[in-house]
Amino acid sequence: MxxxxxxxxxxxxxxxxxxxxxxxxxxxxxxxxxxxxxxxxxxxxxxxxxxxxxxxxxEEKQVYYFSMEFLIGRxxxxxxxxxxxxxxxxxxxxxxxxxxxxxxxxxPDAGLGNGGLGRLAACFLDSLASLQYAGHGCGIRYKYGLFEQKIIDGHQVELPDNWLQKSNVWEERRADKRVEVRFWGQVEVREDNGRTVFDTVNYEKVWAVPHDVPVIGYEDPHVNTLRLWSAESSMDPSKMQIEGHNSYYRFLDYYRSVESISEFLYPDDSGYEGKLLRLKQQYFLCSAGLQSVLRTFDKLELPYSELPDKVAVHINDTHPTLVIPELMRILIDEKGYGWDDAWDITNRTVSYTNHTLLSEALEKWPANMVRELLPRVYMIIEEINKRFCGMLLERFPDRQDLVSQVAIIESDQVKMAHLAIVGSYSVNGVAGLHTELLKRNVMKPFYELFPERFNNKTNGITHRRWLMHANSELSHLISESIGTGWIKRPHQLLKLESFKDDSAFQEQIMSIKRSNKLRLAAYIAQKQGITIDPDSIFDVQVKRLHGYKRQLMNILHVMHLYNEIKDTPSADRVPRTFIFGAKAAPGYYLAKSIIKLINVVADVVNKDLQVNGKLKVLFLENYSVSLAEKIIPAANLSEQISTAGKEASGTGNMKFMLNGALTIGTLDGANVEMYEMLGDDNMFLFGLRSEEVLDYYRYGGYLARDVYGKDPRIKRVMDQLVSSGPFCCHEREFGLIYQSILDHNDEFFVLRDFNSYAETQAGIDQAYLDPQAWATKSIVNIAHAGHFSSDCTINRYASDIWDIRPVRPSINV
Structure with missing residues (x-):
């Protein structure tokens, strides 16, 4: 135009x-x-x-990527x-x-996601369009995002994230493409010409109305679609039959229950009503999305036996697993297929990405809840489970233990990860270590049953957004130095290795980093009124707050550094600015207590004139994609310090690497693959390995109180949590943290890894004193970051899982 x-x-x-x-x-x-x-x-x-x-x-095959989150940012x-x-x-x-x-x-940042899961989905959509694949997103148009985080008196306070308040200029409401989603009711069985027919009656009907967002590919005129579903009432109050004085209030109750389906991302599921709402959301997404997919397929006028040749339905984690029984329902009840044919079609259409090794994150639903809310879908899940378990008993008549391990319905719980594996043709992990742990431990019985289904696809990031947009100065320097081919072929970033010892290039790299640090410092001064030293190490940990990500170890180490400075104020120190950003789930009280601790430590440190110029601590509230675009280009050090074997992959680690930050981390998730490329010279490793962590879980041998008793540094900072001192606001303010470590034996090995972490951090101080050597490491990191482009990841999904190829728009179209 x-x-x-x-x-x-x-x-x-x-x-x-x-x-x-x-x-x-x-x-x-x-x-x-x-x-x-x-x-x-x-x-x-x-x-x-x-x-x-x-x-x-x-008539090329199209991919539909079902995800509860799409963290698209601005x-x-x-x-x-x-x-x-x-x-x-x-x-x-x-x-x-x-x-x-x-x-x-x-x-506003679109309130469609929470963390890495949603950001990965957004990066994948960008790469699908940029590589000209036919690939679309399917999600929910949440009226409110997770929450807007405010820090008040050091505490996280959750406010509604009303991101749609001023409308959304990018979306197009498609009322003509709405579909009907049904809840509750009863299933009636009848015979029709020798065929058993299942009718659901007395159900509650909800309209799912799509809002389409264009997903624009890089440079080429290729635009895919992110379809977001909004729940709307199917009842016209003006046509209601008057049934007594309560009819109006019944309508209001119905209207409110409908509106709630697409109102909040991740409603609190600590109680029954919250769990029910989450289940409603998941089925709403799966049913509406599948109906839309199949409506598009119907235009091809092909038999449904060819559906897997034209459609790939991919489920991003377990949240959309109900696509499996829902597709079975549609094929059997609406398209007239028998069970075996419907199962064959479904099994060849659906693929699944596992994103977690944490047992609590592998979703389970109360069987009664699924049965009542989705009666026909539950019948199908029961039948899938019955046939699967029957097959196992036939093959392994003496392995009742195996059946109980892998059953889809067990102990009155519907296990969604089990359903996802049984009902799909591909199960992938998101980093090499993660996939191996799935195969060897978490999903070992399934791997032994279906080894051909399991594969690895290490996560990736859209390098164009996270370098060209977030760090334009650096991207211009790269293009001037090696040409622009890296923009579409990110592996070409490897050409930068030839510049790693070039003093002029090093100076330019350092100058750009300092410019980004000045820009972030100005933002922090404006937002918080705190002045930070742009020549200090910007040490950054920004990610969702969870015990296994170990923000706690980071802040305990900051407390230790503060103690050291107070003990020897005249000693030379390499200045550090510690930057945190994180949201804690509203009901995750330990995580919220850690946020409070970070803010208390920041308040003490930043007001103490004796440590001024040596140490600063900041917590940047309401961490988001747009805030990450300010922080990541300015970082010198990236904290990727999760307990080994707990983080599936991580993608923040890749963004920092791409922008020239060095990583301090454990051999966890994609850190392992980073280390394989970078080696000890260009990455700072510490801590337990995943096999050591697993041995502790299996055989014991770790006592946090022993470490506490033997290491005076650790004892001092732990005691400062609960006794009088600079960081204890009042008696037992941080008792929950103290108990989690000493009374509950430090589930994530914070104390066990503390010494290794502190020693590695001391080595980082020394490394930073040699700016040329630091620049060399930074250049090597940038050069190898192309391996983690989502373009590369999507090409692997396309060839190994989805069997799709790029689609070139016809000149005559």
Missing amino acids: FNNKELFKIAFKEQLVSRLGKNIEEASAGDIYKILGALIRESIGREWAETNQAYKVQ LLGNNLLNLGLLETARDGLLDLGWSLEEIEEQE
Whole structure:
């Protein structure tokens, strides 16, 4: 629509007048954002239609990626980047008196995700479009995101994340494509010409209305779709039959229950009602998404035996596992297929990614709840379980123990991970270590039954967003040095290794890092009124707060450093700025207590003039994708310190690596593959290995109180949690943390790894004193980061799991 700055300004001013009736002098920043978004939507409308038409005409296989989360962040800058209009828009807006960065701040982060799971899904959609694969997202359009985090008196306070308050310029509501989703009711069985028919009656009907968001590929005119479903009432109150004075209130109850389905991401499931709502959400997504997928397939006018040749349904973690029994229901009840044919079609259509080794994260639902809410779906799950267990007893008549280990329904619980494995043709882990642990431990019986289904696909990140958009200075330097081929072929970043000892290149790398640090320092000064030293080590841990990620070990080490400085104030120190960002689940009280501790330590440290210039601590509230884009380019050190064997993969580690930060970490998740490429010279390893952790769990031998009693540094910081001192706000303020370590024997081995962690951190201080050597390590990290591009990951999914190929839009379409 515009390919130079002057045309952009003309189009922009025309749109401002025609849409809002304003000239540029009258416009607000919100107006500018709205018009810029409208211009982009208008400019890609034709490509969006042509892409969909190409899929229809060429009848290529399409992937539908079902996920409860799509953490897409802000889309304005990313869309401009992928369209090749970023500099044009930036320069044009500057001529009109606005900075693009200021306009980007007008866009809220989309409240569609929580952490790595959702960010991975967003990166995958970007790569699918950029590589010209027919791949779409299927999710829920949450009215409110997880929550907006405020830190008040050091505590996390959760406020509604009303990200849709000012509407969403990127979405298109498709009321004509709504589908019906049914809950509750009873199943009636009848015979029809020798065929058993199952009818669900007295059900509650909900409309699922799609809102489509264009997913724009890089450079080429290829636009896929993220379809987000919103729950709407199917009942017209004006046509209600009057049934007594309570009918109005019954309607309000129904309306509220419908609205709640797509209201919140991850409602609190500590009670029955919360669990029920989560189950409702999951079925709502699966049923609506599948109906839409099959409606598209029906246009091909092919028999359903060919569905697996034209459609791949991928479930991102266990949340969308109900696609398996729902697809069976549709094939049997609506399409007239027998069980065996329906099972064959389903089993060849669905693939599954496992994202966790934590038993508590492998979803289980009370059988009665599933039976009551989804009576026909539960019947199908029961039948799948019956046939699966029957097959096992036939093959292994003496292995009743095996049946109980792998049953889908066991102890009145429906085990979703078991259903996902049994009902799919591919099960992949998300890092080499994670997949091996799945095969050897967590899912060992299933691996022995279905070894051909298990495979690894290490996670990836969209390197264009996390380098070209988040760190444009660095991306320009890279392109000037090795050309622009790396943008589409990220492995070409390896060419940077030839510059690792080039003093001029090192100086440029260090200059860009310092510029990013100054920019983050200015942001922190504006938001928190705290001045930080741009020449200090920016030591960063930003991720969801969970015990196994061990933010606790990090802050205990900060307390130890503070103690050392207070003991020997005249000793030379390498200045450190510790930066934390994390949200804790509202009901996760230990995690919230750790947030409080971080903020208490920050308050003490930052106000103590004796440590000024040597140590600073910051907790940046409401961590998000847009905040990560400010933090990650400025980081010197990336904290990836999870208990070995607990983190499935991680993707933050890859983003930091791509932006030239060095990693301190355990051999966990994708850290293992990073280490295989980087070695000891370019990465800082510490701590237990996964096999050592597993041995402790199996055989014991670790007592936290022994470590506490033998290491005076540890005893001192632990005692400071609960006794009088600088960090104890009042008696037992941090008693929950203290108990988790000493009374519950330190489940995540914080004390066991503390000494190794502290020694490694001391070595980092020494390494930072040699800026040229540090720059060399940084360059090597950037050079190898292309391996972790989501483009590479998606190519592996495409060839090894989905069997899809790029689709080139036809010239005649």
